[in-house]
Amino acid sequence: MAPRHEDTIYALSSGRPPAGVALVRISGAQATAALAALTTTLPPPRQAALRTLRDPSDSSILDRAMVLRFVGPASATGEDVVELHLHGGPAVVAAMLRVLGALPGLRLAEPGEFTRRGFDNGRFDLSQSEGLADLINAETEAQRLLALDQAGGRLRDKVEGWREAIIALRAEAEAWLDFAEAEDDVEAGLASTAKAVAAIARLRADIAATLDDAGRGMRLRDGLAIAVVGEPNVGKSSLINTLSRRDAAIVSEHAGTTRDLIELPLVIAGVGVTLIDTAGLRDTNDPVEVEGIRRARARAAQADLVLHIAIAPPETPLGQVVINKIDRSGLTAGVYDGVIQVSATTGAGIAAFEVWLEDWVRTAVRPGEAVLVTQLRHRQALAAALDDIDAAMATDDLVLRAESLRLASRALGRITGTVGVEDVLDAIFGRFCIGK
Numbered sequence: 001m002a003p004r005h006e007d008t009i010y011a012l013s014s015g016r017p018p019a020g021v022a023l024v025r026i027s028g029a030q031a032t033a034a035l036a037a038l039t040t041t042l043p044p045p046r047q048a049a050l051r052t053l054r055d056p057s058d059s060s061i062l063d064r065a066m067v068l069r070f071v072g073p074a075s076a077t078g079e080d081v082v083e084l085h086l087h088g089g090p091a092v093v094a095a096m097l098r099v100l101g102a103l104p105g106l107r108l109a110e111p112g113e114f115t116r117r118g119f120d121n122g123r124f125d126l127s128q129s130e131g132l133a134d135l136i137n138a139e140t141e142a143q144r145l146l147a148l149d150q151a152g153g154r155l156r157d158k159v160e161g162w163r164e165a166i167i168a169l170r171a172e173a174e175a176w177l178d179f180a181e182a183e184d185d186v187e188a189g190l191a192s193t194a195k196a197v198a199a200i201a202r203l204r205a206d207i208a209a210t211l212d213d214a215g216r217g218m219r220l221r222d223g224l225a226i227a228v229v230g231e232p233n234v235g236k237s238s239l240i241n242t243l244s245r246r247d248a249a250i251v252s253e254h255a256g257t258t259r260d261l262i263e264l265p266l267v268i269a270g271v272g273v274t275l276i277d278t279a280g281l282r283d284t285n286d287p288v289e290v291e292g293i294r295r296a297r298a299r300a301a302q303a304d305l306v307l308h309i310a311i312a313p314p315e316t317p318l319g320q321v322v323i324n325k326i327d328r329s330g331l332t333a334g335v336y337d338g339v340i341q342v343s344a345t346t347g348a349g350i351a352a353f354e355v356w357l358e359d360w361v362r363t364a365v366r367p368g369e370a371v372l373v374t375q376l377r378h379r380q381a382l383a384a385a386l387d388d389i390d391a392a393m394a395t396d397d398l399v400l401r402a403e404s405l406r407l408a409s410r411a412l413g414r415i416t417g418t419v420g421v422e423d424v425l426d427a428i429f430g431r432f433c434i435g436k
């Protein structure tokens, strides 16, 4: 049951002032009254208008600004919404927020509260809300496109389709249960069972295929990890520096700069990639170095790609071999027999190395049919639904089957937020900033 929202909320929805324009949004039953308190004539709904905005307590001018109002439910939150497009100065915004806070029934919004209201009012489902959060946090093209898809309701449509099909199958199982009890018609019951099992199997295959592709979706959203390993002094750091100078478009938010592990975020082919510079792998008794090497091996084991840097072909390659310092060995720059040959110092072979990396990223995220699942929460719900569907298929007992199908539809309902999601709502909407 969606909660009713008593308070009217307001917040700065645009970035931190000073800025060219600052957008203050107001949402709730008192939104229009708040605008009426600030200006003499209300513009018609959904029409931008220039107005002088005054402090109602003393009629002093706050700003001369563009204002816009929406009448619920045709608004981003489903409630009445007012937008004040102010001059983006810190004092202008501060004065407006102070005046709004003094109006009856208005309070400052909490993080994600505008979006939460849109969700509560049925403007969009939970997966779309998560898509909006991803859109706001998107830093790479891959992330932006995935988030747009999800905010647009692609995952919701797919999951809702499955859920409706499961609910129909369950209703059928229950109907047959009643019928079989009344008529004792075993033949008809068996025929129906065979048809239902075939339908469930088709549904299962569709969900399983989506789940199979979830790994790719999660890599696109969360980015790829590339571990750079090799003996000390082969030029790992030099190569990472050379690669990052071209592409280091994103400022690192990773706290990964541990003693011997440096993480460097890059964008390659529109996908976020973290290069992990690891401690040199060699036999040592120094406990700090031993720990560094342990971490390097652990991280390399989890990475999507290991680049093994060496100055001569290693006896036991740990991953993709990159021969560095070819300016000394006289090897030819480029990719030969699958081995990348470069010089970080002269730059020879670096362009070919970068082309190789781009190809690898494109292959790792495999273009093709657009992905649906990009988040662990969704992946887990789909896996749970599959387990329930398997249980439904494994039994001839219509009571057990109906119950397993009920559990499967509930698992899917967690993705869209139709059932049992109170525990995740705060975590999801808390990810937003104030004003969203």
Ligand SMILES: Nc1nc2c(c(=O)[nH]1)N(C=O)[C@@H](CNc1ccc(C(=O)N[C@@H](CCC(=O)O)C(=O)O)cc1)CN2
Binding pocket: 070, 073, 074, 075, 076, 083
């Ligand atoms: N100025 C401004 N720009 C913004 C937002 C905003 O809140 N304000 N948004 C904040 O997220 C996004 C747009 N979100 C919105 C979603 C729905 C409606 C809306 O009025 N929907 C009505 C009418 C639809 C129509 O005319 O086609 C509806 O769906 O009934 C408005 C904004 C991005 N740009």
Ligand SMILES: Nc1nc2c(ncn2[C@@H]2O[C@H](COP(=O)(O)OP(=O)(O)OP(=O)(O)O)[C@@H](O)[C@H]2O)c(=O)[nH]1
Binding pocket: 230, 231, 232, 233, 234, 235, 236, 237, 238, 239, 278, 279, 280, 324, 325, 326, 327, 328, 342, 343, 344, 345, 346
């Ligand atoms: N001649 C030549 N020297 C290089 C090349 N790449 C790196 N070096 C030099 O090799 C030395 C080691 O480079 P680093 O990048 O620190 O090597 P590393 O593998 O990160 O070393 P550790 O951090 O000890 O594991 C430095 O003096 C670099 O200038 C290269 O392509 N050619």
